[in-house]
Amino acid sequence: MDFITALDMGASALSAERTHINIISMNLANVKTTRTANGGPYRRRSVVMESTPLDADFKTQMRGELDKELRGVRVQAIPVDQRPLKLVYEPGHPDADADGYVAYPDINVMEEMAALMTAQRSYEANVTTVDAVKQMYTKALEINR
Numbered sequence: 001m002d003f004i005t006a007l008d009m010g011a012s013a014l015s016a017e018r019t020h021i022n023i024i025s026m027n028l029a030n031v032k033t034t035r036t037a038n039g040g041p042y043r044r045r046s047v048v049m050e051s052t053p054l055d056a057d058f059k060t061q062m063r064g065e066l067d068k069e070l071r072g073v074r075v076q077a078i079p080v081d082q083r084p085l086k087l088v089y090e091p092g093h094p095d096a097d098a099d100g101y102v103a104y105p106d107i108n109v110m111e112e113m114a115a116l117m118t119a120q121r122s123y124e125a126n127v128t129t130v131d132a133v134k135q136m137y138t139k140a141l142e143i144n145r
Contacts, residue, residue, distance in 0.1 A: 003137045005070060010130035012052070012072030017123040019075045020047045024116045031107045034095040041095075042105045044081035049073050081106075 023045050030042035051071040083106040091100030 006133040013126040016073045020119045041103050044107050048077045050076040
């Protein structure tokens, strides 16, 4: 594996984790949102990631046999969660139904915070990887002098 391939792998992971962090932040920001532009309460979202090839066709053909299994990561989809909404009795709320219940998104703050911490750790690990590759590249240039 060369330096550029390692940087491509790290960059793809950083991009995917940034999207994951943004989606979690949206979920946390909309815990109490009862009315959206689409109508109805906010629906929790999640991130589905998949592995993806790193390079264009020409470079793929030129790589060695050992590097052909290297892959990056990308966000495949951001599905809307189908959990049932939480009904809370609040008869004075403007979005209450005829029985006085308000439909809130079923977002567990602790679950979202745990996912956020995991995504942040993954992001930090990938930043460390990219920094290590940059340091190796710099050392290789120094050796070449």
